[in-house]
Amino acid sequence: MRMTGSRRFSAISALALLAFLCAAEHAAAFDEKVFDDKTGVKPQSSPWAVFQFGFSAYKNGHKDQAVEAYKYAAENGQIGATWKLARMYAEGDGVTQDDYEAYKFFSEIADQDVEPGSPEESYVSDALVALGDYMRKGIPGTPVEANEVQAQEYYMRAAANYRNPNAQFEMGRMFLKGEGGVKASVKQAARWFQLAAEKGHAGAQATLGNLLFQSGKVVRGLAMMTAALERAAPADRPWIRSMQEEAFAVAPEADRRTAISLADDFINKGTSQ
Structure with a gap:
């Protein structure tokens, strides 16, 4: 039976996640190679191994070590580490809550050239929705000012390119109310709501x-x-x-x-x- 695009992506994502979780279970074996309790991440460590260590440290409650590991992995190209840092700062999870810091990490992810259907699609898709949410209201006390048109552009990219149901829902709301530079249209709104609803939103x-x-x-x-x-x-x-x-x-x-x-x-x- 031929798989649809969304099912194929789900299967790829599930396999990628399973591989990551299995690898993370063995992350402790990398501890002595990538991390020292006194000096932190060791120079020239493998970014993937450090990312695995960060996941293991986070899961075991050592979030200070996880943050250091994620930062190293993110600086060396691990998009998953950048996403995890963004979420931690957005939610105040193991770090002081800081929307502007989260915004900067999400922006780094959104700038990545990730093809739809790739295992890293979900990181970019989620980052675009988060940026849309920030741009909708702005971040007080920072250079990020409210800009509904730019918010709509982020949502549209996630909704159209990556079929993100949260973004599709937000596009529906914008068409329903005529926000973000789009003309109010119940028909267009219903179309986006339908797409998100089919995904269980x-x-x-x-x-x-x-x-x-x-x-x-x-x-x-x-x-x-x-x-x-x-x-x-x-x-x-x-x-x-x-x-x-x-x-x-x-x-x-x-x-x-x-x-x-x-x-x-x-x-x-x-x-x-």
């Missing part, structure tokens, strides 16, 4: 369901919002619940009952519509 599923509800497809729209609420991450549940409850409040009782049954079907079958 709960926010896209809920928003697409709301659009269907507003267009008169009451039962299907309610069912999609209800199923999305069940699948959503905790941070997204409040706004999805608010949207779903508002729609349920004005829907006929018979439609509500049918929608709940259909939503259960979506959830059990793992589909969004």
Whole structure:
């Protein structure tokens, strides 16, 4: 059976991740070769071996060693190390939270010439979404000012080139509201929401369901919002619940009952519509 592009990428990514995790399990064997507790990373160490050591150190709670190892590996071309540093600074994970520092690391990743479908695609894709988020609001006290047009360009690159569902969702929101230099278009918004929804993005599923509800497809729209609420991450549940409850409040009782049954079907079958 022929694999689609997205399935082929998933398979490649899974194999790459499995190989990395297996190698990382043996990272302790590299300790004496790449890292010294007093002097840190040893000169001329293999960037890949140092990256493995950083992963092992991070997993075992030695995040100070992990940061040093990741910095060395990142300076020597390991894009995964650069991404890990960006995430650590963005989240204050083992380091002082610093959005501007994270922004700079994400920017380094976004500048990489990575072909769609390569094992490193996910790093660039995630970095582009993070940069879009930063550009949307800006970073106070830094040279990074809010620029919705540039944010849209980052999202579009991740959505179109790398099929990132978070970026596709953000493009849908921009077309829905006419933000980022694009003309408001429900049709274009629905197209992007549909692409993200097919990849399991709960926010896209809920928003697409709301659009269907507003267009008169009451039962299907309610069912999609209800199923999305069940699948959503905790941070997204409040706004999805608010949207779903508002729609349920004005829907006929018979439609509500049918929608709940259909939503259960979506959830059990793992589909969004």
